[in-house]
Amino acid sequence: MTHDIHVVGGGLAGSEAAWQLAEAGWRVRLSEMRGAGLADGGDTTAAHRTDALAELVCSNSFRSDDAEANAVGLLHQEMRTLGSLILREADRHRVPAGSALAVDRDGYTAGVTEAIAGHSNISLVRERVDALPDGPAIIATGPLTAPSLATAIGAATGAEALAFFDALAPIVHRESIDFDTAWFAARWDKGGKDYINCPLTKDQYLAFHAGLIDGEKTPFKEWEADTPYFDGCMPIEVMAERGVDTLRYGPMKPVGLDDPRTGRWPYAVVQLRQDNAQGTLWNIVGFQTKLRHADQVRLFRTIPGLQDAEFARLGGLHRNTFIRSPDLLDAQLRLKSRPRLRFAGQITGCEGYIESAAIGMLAGRFAAAELAGTVLPPPPPETALGALLGHITGGATAETYQPMNVNFGLFPPIAGKTKKADRKRMYTDRGRAALAAWLNPPAPPAEPQPEDSSPAAALFA
Structure with missing residues (x-):
């Protein structure tokens, strides 16, 4: 299958980006090196245990699902509203964990893999990508990017090294x-x-x-x-x-x-x-x-x-492996020096499974709009999606930029003095209203029509 865009990396960010693009009608080549069976053994990572897509490596929880008083819970809610594959499968394979969203990891990853592999607009290719693609692409290779591709990313971004201890x-x-x-x-x-x-x-x-x-x-x-x-x-x-x-x-x-x-x-x-x-x-x-x-x-x-x-x-x-996103990426997650390339997930400097999926979702939606010849404006900073995107693309200087989970400290402050017990609910209420306004922007005012002064018009005056 020929493709409109190439997504590199089948983790949470890459899987979500590919899904959003495919659901919008675009043909996607999704490259995942795990399971490629390469002779040099470079088809896996030291942290993963399977070749399933969107594998959860370290934990079986997406953290809190409380959308009333928790930033990550609000992020879950926003992603469900936008049709997230990752949240759909997490909900389908949920296991009891109080207010946390914990999942049966095997069922969840199987569900994501089956959905991606079975989508008519996605070609899942088990291959290692060693160079940056020339055409439209989303790089979502995560903190364990293969050394050859990390070298190519470093050359394109001017980074001296991308693998280091993230202190x-x-x-x-x-x-x-x-x-x-x-x-x-x-x-x-x-x-x-x-x-x-x-x-x-x-x-x-x-x-x-x-x-x-x-x-x-x-x-x-x-x-x-x-x-x-x-x-x-x-x-x-x-x-x-x-x-x-x-x-x-x-x-x-x-x-x-x-x-x-x-x-x-x-x-x-x-x-x-x-x-x-x-x-x-x-x-x-x-x-x-x-x-x-x-x-x-x-x-x-x-x-x-x-x-x-x-x-x-x-x-x-x-x-860890991540780029200096505030310097290198624009508000649409495009590499400023090579705008046909977008980055998504942990390689952008977000922290956490669900945050990675969220940035993958945005990258996919931004790319889908661009392929259609339009521009999708970034979500408002009052939303969890917008606050996380703002941190990555402009919330800090490159010198101090470090990975961050979504939290209310990334949101614009609530104006005026408020009780601590009420503040979190105010953040979530404001965030839901902002997301609704973003999804349903007011129609532009109709342009005034020129007055018809013809004799025929006078007959009906």
Whole structure:
């Protein structure tokens, strides 16, 4: 079958993109290297266990399905509204898990694979793609992109390397920070009050240092062992192991920061830097870590000012492959230097199964509109889809850009003072209204007709 567009990668993003295009009437070639039977063994990844499409590797849950008070639940609802294959099969193979959307993984992946393989507009080809396609294409190869294709992507995007340890520092919701303790300042008052500062006494610092040393860490997987740290980023616990004062001369250095309560420098300080344009999310500077999530929450809440911290993302360190999307992609997910290419899924820098599928859905819909000679405007930033897309294509600078799950910190803030208990519902109500308006835009006003002044018209005046 000849094709109108080539989708590379049969994970959640690629499968969803292919489905959206095929449902719109376009002929799709979907390339998936798993199951190709290549002689060099390069037809699989170290993380996957089957050749099924949209395989869930690490978890059997798409997280919360609560669309009333949860950003990921709202994303589920939006994707169902737009005819998502991934959500359709997840719902069909759902297993009891409270408010979470958990699935029978074998039934779910079989359902996706059968739907894709049986669609009359999709040609599923088991092959490894080693070079970027020349024609219209969506690259959705995920964090374990084959080395040859990763090299080609690096050459096209100017990236020095795409495989590295993705060092993530925790991100805190600003509204959960205690400003009776924390304060805004920059060192020596240079550059404005750009950082939130949380002071520690000597005893607090020593206890925190010990917690870093003693906390349980996530082990490396075998296939991560030879991947270098990105830009030399060291986990904070590795720095702590180099000496008790290492952090006080590094990311927790207090020099030049006068605590307004004492007028003196603290013994140590934890700094947070603004992470998004709205100022709702703040990154804990230098705190990339391999601590287990439970230990992170427990330990980081011992920091004065963060005792009630709510985390939009916890720290992590793992092998990843993604591009500098805010610099490289436009609002339609096209590579600016080669607009016939779109990117989707985790390679764009979104985090999570459902987020990957969501970006695949948007890439497919954008491409379908373009093939039809029209332009689909991006979903509004008040929607979960729009907020996630905005983060990828413009919500951060390339220098600070890191993978992110969908969360309300990516949405435009709710105007005015609101009760915390009501705010999440306000986000979801606003998001549903914005999606409805996007799907049903008002008709343009009719153009005025020229007045008919002919003699015949006068007869009927």
